[in-house]
Amino acid sequence: MNILEVQGVTKTFGGLTAVNDVTLEVPREAIVSIIGPNGAGKTTFFNLVTGIYSPDRGTIRLDRRELIGLRPDQVVSAGIARTFQNIRLFSTMTAEENIMVGRHTRLRAGYLDAVLRTRRFHSSEEEAREVARVMLDFVGLGRWRRELATNLPYGDQRKLEIARALATTPKLVLLDEPAAGMNPRETEDLKALIRRIRDELGVTVVLIEHDMRLVMTLSEHITVLDYGTKISEGLPHQVRNDPRVMEAYLGRGAAAGEYGKEARPHA
Amino acid sequence: MTAVNPGAPRRAQSAPDRTFLLVLIFLVTSALLLVSHNGDLLENLGGLGAVLRNPIVEAVIVSLFLANVLFAYLWRAAAWAKALVGLGSLLLVLPWAGQEDTSLLDLSIQIMIFAALALGLNIVVGLAGLLDLGYVAFFAVGAYTWGIFASPRFAEILRYYGENPGGTNALTLALGLFLTAITAASMIYIRRLQRSARPTRASSWSFGLASFGLVAGLLLTGRALLVLNASRAAGLGAGIDPSFFWLFLALSVLSAAVVGVLIGLPVLRLKGDYLAIITLGLGEVIRVLANNLDLYSAGSQGITPIGSASVPWFDRLAGTLGFQPDQYYLLFLYVLVLVLVAVILLVNVRLDRSRIGRAWIAIRDDEVAAQAMGVPLVQTKLIAFATGASFAGAMGMIFAAKQTFVSPESFNIFQSIGVLSMVILGGMGSFPGVILGAAVVTLLNLRILPGLGEATANLGIPQQVNPGQLQRLIFGVILVTMMLLRPEGLLPNKRRALELHHDDNQEDDSAQGTGPALTAGGGDVFSPGYATEQEDEHAGTTGRGTP
Amino acid sequence: QTTIKLATLSPLSGGQSDLGTQIRNGAQLAVNEYKPQFQRLGLNLQLAPYDDQADPATGTAQARKIASDRSILAVVGTLNSGVAIPSSAALAPSRVALVSPANTANQVTDRGLSNMNRIVARDDAQGPAGANFITGTLKANKVYILNDKTAYGEGLAREVEKALKAKNVQVVANEGTEEKSDFSSIVAKIRLQRPDAIYFGGIYNQVGVFIKQLREAGITTPVVGGDGLDSAELVTIAGPQGANNIYFTTVAAPIDALPAAKTFAANFQKTFNDAAQGFGAFGYDAAKVALQGILNAAKANGNKAPTRAQVEAAIRKGNFTGLLSGNVSFNSVGDRKAATLYVMNVQDGKTKLAASVPVRPAKQ
Amino acid sequence: MPETQMLNERTRAAGMTLLELQGVHTYYGHIHALKGLTMTVGEGEIVALIGGNGAGKTTTLRTVSGMMKPRVGQVVYQGQNVGGLPPHTIMGRGMSHVPEGRRIFPQLTVRENLEVGAYTITDRKLIEERVQEGFALFPRLKERENQLGGTMSGGEQQMLAIARALMVNPKLLLLDEPSMGLSPLFVEAIFDIVERLNRERGTTILLVEQNASMALGVAHRAYVLQTGEIRLSGSAAEIARDESVRKAYLGDE
Amino acid sequence: MTPLPALTSVGTDTERRTILDLATLLPFVVNVIVGGLVLGFVYAIIALGYTMVYGVLQLINFAHSEVFVTGAVVGFEVFRVLAPNPINGYLKLLIALVAAMIVSGLLNVLIERLAYRPLRNAPKLVPLITAIGVSLILQDVLRIIEGFQGRFDLTYTLPQGFSGRFCAAQSSCAGLGNALRTIGIDLQLKDVILIAVSLLSLAVLNYLVNRTRLGKAIRAVAQDRVTAGLMGIDANRMISATFLIGGALGGISGVLFGMKFGTVNAYSGFDPGIIAFTAAVLGGIGSIPGAVLGGLVLGVIQNLIGVTNVFGGLLGVANLESIDASYQRIGAFIVLVLILIFKPTGLLGKSNVEKV
């Protein structure tokens, strides 16, 4: 059964059609990828799903529930969390607090609870901190707990964003270029992390990536966008060998099939 | 190249214990305060008396005395000493001196009113990062809520409606109530529906329509109540019974919060300084309305006299303590405002260290990310706005009771700007900081600067450069120098100070001026956090632990 | 030797500090003058000036400070009715008498406080006086009223409106404006409606600008106002073209018309290096009333420093003479029993006395 | 650790040093990011700087371009200590920096971004020429000439950042992860460009890359950075062969 | 609900009819609108000073109102000193404008150096407070300087004819003047001068910001100071340049303000300052044409609200009758709210291009 069903969404900016009639189905507990050249509309697609933009046309359903018209925070409540291509952490908060914010929609303690320090407040505060601890450990950032988010190195900030997204207890998490700024070694760790997100947390993952080694070895399904339009989709090896994809996106190295090691010995 | 170890952490040595010093200073300043405000004693002191009576000396003594509380908060000292000095200063010495010199009570009340206002604005500006330049509007709402009812104004209004019933009768009341009930119910119903299903255009429209109905219903009800009670006007010469004070305290909190929401709803979608100028404008709107709606607010003439609560047992207590009957109500307001400030501080601290506090700071840091993490923007901002407003509402009521007079003049935008400067001067996001900021600015404006003028009045200084006439200039110089010397504020929020002092050897990395001023870049001050098991919620009064 | 003090409460800083300083200085002169007399009683008389910044809250705070200084026996002040109302209330419990040199709003004394007195006419006298002048001398049938939306200006304008309506004069508008510079829409309305006279309840620095713009637009309709226009500055601000056809009611006779005022003016100039204006003279008079009151009370108290309550009573009951503006005595609520209102006329930049009107408060 | 002095032939041909860091310590407040860094970049060289997350690569580039002031140590550029000078003075001397996170001017159009990149050039004709060169390198930029920088996609912004840095035809180009966010096709293109710049214009390049294998592919020499200190240095080939490097940064199991 | 007490009445029915007559009403309306436009130009030029500084530092330069009053004071002194001098009135105006531009411009640069630059890395609201502080200081300094000469309210003495009608009956362009007057446009010469000076400054400014290298550099600094540094731009110099330009505009607007309204004093800056900043926001803060449009819109709206009661009276709508000049200011704010609700970034503000 599909957890996310997107039907024919289109988004234009002025004269530019950034996403054009894209249909996408994501099976529950899958890891699927969206790839495509720069400016193909991948990030815009995420923005449509998470309610940051509203599509000109089309429908987006999460577990049968229509998402269009919901505000981003309502989309989070509905069960979708995301990370950003350009890291957007809360810079004046510590790593732990960043994650606790992610817990916002899931905590039941309200205004009065906070003022009166009710039992519910304490338990939900406890819960938030516990989730933060678990999530930091889960992504391997335990030692940064009390550090301000801005002070973390780039790669760790990416992981912190993932942890923050997971703290919302999503059904589906959208990762926008999670491996950017990581070296191959770290990318390997990330790959394992993403697998664990799915396997241990049971969260469905949709990711955008340009790192083909990651994409090809991790994804169960790949969708390729170009100029806003879906030009190909299928299993990794199908997509990899699709001439349109090769031409538009992968380039010469593609045939070799060695996506992590494009290094050519120089003359 | 130098061989210094660049890594040596600049760690503050743990502060020495100053219990003795604290108590000593407390005793000395208390004695000074008591002496300098005892007219009879001063008479007998001759030259010393004259010195102590000098307005500047007097202002300094008062400031030093109030600094006790600050020292008790700041210094490392035995808990008993802190408690003694904090409570002793505020509950014992100050009222005692106030018995001789009512102006001390007035001053203290005014300081605490501003402290509460600053705490409220701190939530809006310091925590949620929304620049509000019309904060005084909520203060006005509170002041008029009580002012109208606790003064002859109320009778005038009733009389007016008695003379102009315009077809209103009991049926109107029934109709009004019916309309109110039915529209309120349908609004709740639609909200429910919207929660489960996605809102359609029709549902939004009907919600809007229903809200109009609700307003109409409330107006009808209100009008009918006024008309039907018009005959009681005669008995209400001095306003409603003072025992309604407590009810109205709640009402003024509520009405300020409601006004906060009403003002906030349309404008909180705006960013940064768009919000600043709109709030400034709406603050003016409230003032101008107060100036124009003569029937309700007496317009520019102002409402007077406004009553205060009457609490017989308190009056008896004050009487046995030697207070004059005309001081009872000030003493009462003093104690009340002290309690209220404590409560407000507590609410502040608790909200700050909660889910909502975190959401505010998240919004301040990055709206888009906050929303994408599930923080509802408008709702969260509204809560900040309404919370800040409600504090102002309560204080407005106290202000009205203290002044016994309210007029629109007291609510101009200079007041808003003043409160903002208290927040920033004290240290945005830091609760003890903004209280200190309020105290400093209020002392400056009510004591020190006028004192300068009074003390130098007869020295033959040319009028143009007489300090008494240069209050703006002096205040301006103080503002600028304080900010240049301590941009993080007098008692900065801890982490904020840390951040600022990093910059010694680092180019500014914070100014990516893409977005609105408040949210883009460097981020302002914050005090997020989580509820730690032992929080120093009583920081302002008896705080333990040095920061 | 006991020190006793007379306080002044007026704006010494901010936009209205010029007027407030005049009051302070006037009172200073009176104190200087009476010092020897008090000396003889073994009392050391001093002036204690307080600054209210023309702001009600500051004024109240200062009033409470005044109340706490037991050596202060009476207060001269304030300038603004909006400040006088709460300040006098704050001083009332301590029985500190105020003698106001400027506050004309009805509410100032209508509250019946025992400590609040004024030596100027009430707005419900000043208003009708202005109205009478408009109908009587100017023969206007259609009047445009403006006010500055302050307690003073709006209150006065309302009195004028009432009086005019009672005479069946058509009042086109009673319009408030806080604007200080731009009057173009009001001028346009006036041009459209062609009133015979304009009344402006406000203070010279605003009204002057209005008049200037009015005249520049080619409208020569007479402009009438109250004591707020009583400043030498009015003529300068209105400019040569504007300083025409202006009338205002005021409580002080023109200084050069009174022999006593001449020495006062000279004294003032000498002491403060500044020309005396109306409010300087008012401040002087008010201080004299207060000081004479204190003297009377002291005498009744066996030549010892009197209590505040005694001073309060003495001021309310006394007859005070030797003032620039004539003799003063107060009615039961502190209004001056017989005041004279002067109607001044500005023509070609010169201010001349046009008429004088005796007025009395409704209560005697 | 011993300073490896082995340079490959092309570097030796280039001769003198263009940039030299001597015992540089840089701090973010209390965070000690560079701990006595010493390294050189010879004229005409491509030097790669590799290292894990938070190793201090970005900080090194920032220290060179003046965005950060070294608390201790010297940054010698063209024989002069530029450590502590503000960026605009340093950049005026023929240096360009493609910063981490791209830092496009969001409210300027693509073309304006490029023109601002050429701020130190006053010759309008020359500016126009360079703009056209940029467009030739990245045709997508030409397509979007009038789009606001802030609305470009991540990869498009990266192209813009590179093109912007090339506007002044720098002597020394600091590249901070130029391939980040680019599609595989463009990653190759970028490395091509790096090589060509070096070959055809003699541009000296200090390259920070996560994609270490590719970086080592184009570089002559490389430094390996770990927690603010140089761990290894040597010719690119040497480094690429080093067992620990392969394990740690190239993802070899 | 209770009607607000109606204060206005337009009198007898016959009178009402005469006024309702198109020939009377049309010139009135035209005049009110044109008056609003003239007013709007003053606001516009002040607003530009705010918008420039806001654009680079995201700072509401509260001291701008005093910078502009300083310009007005300089203008006053120039006109006063030159009053007996028989030179051409336009030359006097030019001298006044240039002097005011220089003084205000340098003052603004000085303020930036002393009160804002040291706070570059502080939270955004800190310089806001120093700005308020500087504003207070300048108010008193101006008052002291003028006070020593016994002045507080400074009344402009304009050259001959400036206050007269534009194209008065006896002048060579009387035909034009009469034609304008028939449709209700009754301008004073100084109004026309004001419009001309405003348009000219606008054109120059627009060229400077959009067409020159300096302008581009300023905009780059505005968006990202650090990266601008990487492009070789000295951010501090650009910020100084911005304050210089903003201050010079303040100087111009000060002289125009003094000319138009006739009187200034040390405290005159605050109100127009607030309205002008509102205009800048209304037009879309940071946008130069926006500031101008905002100023004009506010000017016209203020004037129209100022005459609402007349129409209320004519139409017999009691509630409108009580909307008089005291609502002018807040009317502008309410319009601002309404516009911003539909266009959250102001009339000409670029919609926020934040891409995530």
Ligand SMILES: Nc1ncnc2c1ncn2[C@@H]1O[C@H](COP(=O)(O)OP(=O)(O)OP(=O)(O)O)[C@@H](O)[C@H]1O
């Ligand atoms: N707000 C906007 N206004 C105008 N154009 C936009 C906007 N947002 C995106 N675009 C354009 O839409 C296209 C798709 O952008 P998008 O960010 O979705 O690309 P992407 O597939 O994520 O690319 P990359 O891999 O480079 O991140 C791009 O050409 C971009 O310039």
Ligand SMILES: Nc1ncnc2c1ncn2[C@@H]1O[C@H](COP(=O)(O)OP(=O)(O)OP(=O)(O)O)[C@@H](O)[C@H]1O
């Ligand atoms: N703005 C900052 N404030 C505080 N600390 C910082 C800042 N930027 C970097 N750091 C710290 O400095 C150290 C070096 O960071 P730097 O960004 O130079 O690493 P990097 O090698 O570029 O890493 P990455 O591969 O993640 O980009 C890290 O420990 C990081 O936490």
Ligand SMILES: CC(C)C[C@H](N)C(=O)O
């Ligand atoms: C300054 C004066 C015009 C004061 C005025 N008469 C008042 O009562 O406020």
Ligand SMILES: [Mg+2]
């Ligand atoms: Mg993208």
Ligand SMILES: [Mg+2]
């Ligand atoms: Mg880096």
